[in-house]
Amino acid sequence: MELQNNKSQTEKRQALREQILTLQPANFERLTLEIFRYQAAYNPVYNQYIKNLNIIPEHITHLTQIPFLPVQFFKNHIIQSGDLPAPSAIFQSSGTTGQQTSQHHLFDGTLYKDVSARIFRDNFGDLKQFHILALLPSYLERNNSSLVYMMQHFIEESGSDLSGFYLKNVDELLQTLTCLANNPDGKKVLMLGVTFALLDLAESDHDLSFLAKIKELTVMDTGGMKGRRQELLREEVHDTLTGRLGVDKIHSEYGMTEMLSQGYSHGAGLLMPGFSMRILLRDINDPFAIYDHNINSSKTGGINIIDLANLDSCSFIETQDLGRFGEKEGSFYVMGRFDNSDIRGCNLMVM
Template sequence: MFDSKQIFTIQSEEDFQKTTLEVFRYQAQENEVYKNFLNFLKVDYTTISHTDEIPFLPIQFFKKNDIISGERAVEKVFTSSGTTGMATSKHLVTDLALYHYSLEKCFEQFYGPLSDYTIFALLPSYLERNGSSLIDMVEYWIEKSNNPQSGFYLYNHDELHENLLAHEKTGKKAILIGVSFALLDFVENYKMNLKNTIVMETGGMKGRKKEITREELHSILKEGFGTNEIHSEYGMTELLSQAYSRGDLTFKTPSWMRILIRETEDPFRYVPEGKTGGVNVIDLANYNSISFIATDDLGKKIKPNQFEILGRFDHSDIRGCNLMIVES
């Protein structure tokens, strides 16, 4: 019997290959949408012997299909943001505890225990709608921080400014996580000199401001917050794990998540490290939905667990997270 939590014990490439193939075989049999997709491609799942051979489900399938592996009941539905009339993705989560376990273990890999931090969240566009996986994630961060000073801020920038300054004086660690346009709005009116607070952007202009490159965004935010670096989170409705950038504009994945870069014209071929292509994501925390997703993001891999996000395919819908234009 496969224990889904064993994905978080991966220590080596051999572990990753073995566990990933187990998950693939399970989903090829227990996920009706994926099973039909494999049949359409005339792929016999029993012949797949390496992760590079696994077909990835296009992310658009989350818009019109219920992507579920197994027979567990749905506990929560995460939905993507979108403009009026636009079809949005929905991720049916049948094991919310597994998602929370994943996001906590992921955070710990990069930052240590959540209890070490006070969490300040500036996520107005996400807080104002239902079904955001990002809001669920940050709510869990706040709960696990076990700190009465942790909390969400909508448009009350004055209060956020005062609380950040007060917290800085304690010398304790904090994280300010915010959607890009809200962080830009904040630094237009406040200049700070944060020494103990990590500023983390989640992407997203949502048509509120002119699109800019991530480099430009980070430059403005570093000057406004008085920090040497801006961190970033890479996640999406369809994933239950996150990748993080600690200030160098490249993202790193936890041990149970992997990025592959496909050719833009041939989705079944991969490009070498350093070359730009479409981003495929293996997220083993998606055990109860689908762990193999071909996204609409453009990126390039730097190392096996390190990558850059450079933009999106022109035909893909505009979405809230990590929308940055491609540099010419």
């Protein structure tokens, strides 16, 4: 009987996995409800959480009725849906000294890579069109970062000998950028970095005027001062970066250890979730009052994330971020953090 149940779970998981990879917008809500029922049945932590709320999964018929697991559960529990082999990686949030960090067990690296590559492609084009320069010193100093895992895949997919990571070797980074400025080959250049590292580069004594020669340079901020610099408003950071790096806007990436999908901003802090994501907001005073995008866009609430790529953990996360919806359907802004929450290292700056 147990063998039969395991087979049934495996078959259900495989069917859901295939639907995630081929997902179209019209099928998002239907697939979300299917994954909710799957995780309600096969995720012990989520199952117990639902029971404690006296919720019957079969009675859930709309996205706003789904219970969202508080993100803090990733600090104290292994969040796993189904009987799975050993994880291929265990991602850990950065945190600060003495702070308990979150862990996210990755059981399907291929799913993570395929979803994140499709989200990037939907926003910026094929990875093979890019040279990718990743300025991520604080992440490279540890070996359990989900961002480094994703960027390693992007660098490999770019197929460029000039793509790579940069720890503290700014001179090598500038040498590569100079080469790309003086020898254009038709490819775009993506320079992605943690906030403090981009600021350090922008405020250095190096002459960066040559960057204006790179016609298709995308500078992307992943957020995070990591305790290295004073926290600044996003506008302050991006004004400094645009003024010194020869670009007219700064792109941003929204992600965290506890999720496998990403959102991207093409400027001004307006974020669009990836195809496998949906952002809902919850009332600040009532975490079970959840609303979708068809409300007043000026209303601020706690960000709840539906992340279908989290098939093997939990796709329904109640974050400690504050946000509001943008005017464009599905878009959102990150406004800051709840006062009593931990400072998360991998986060956009306060708006």
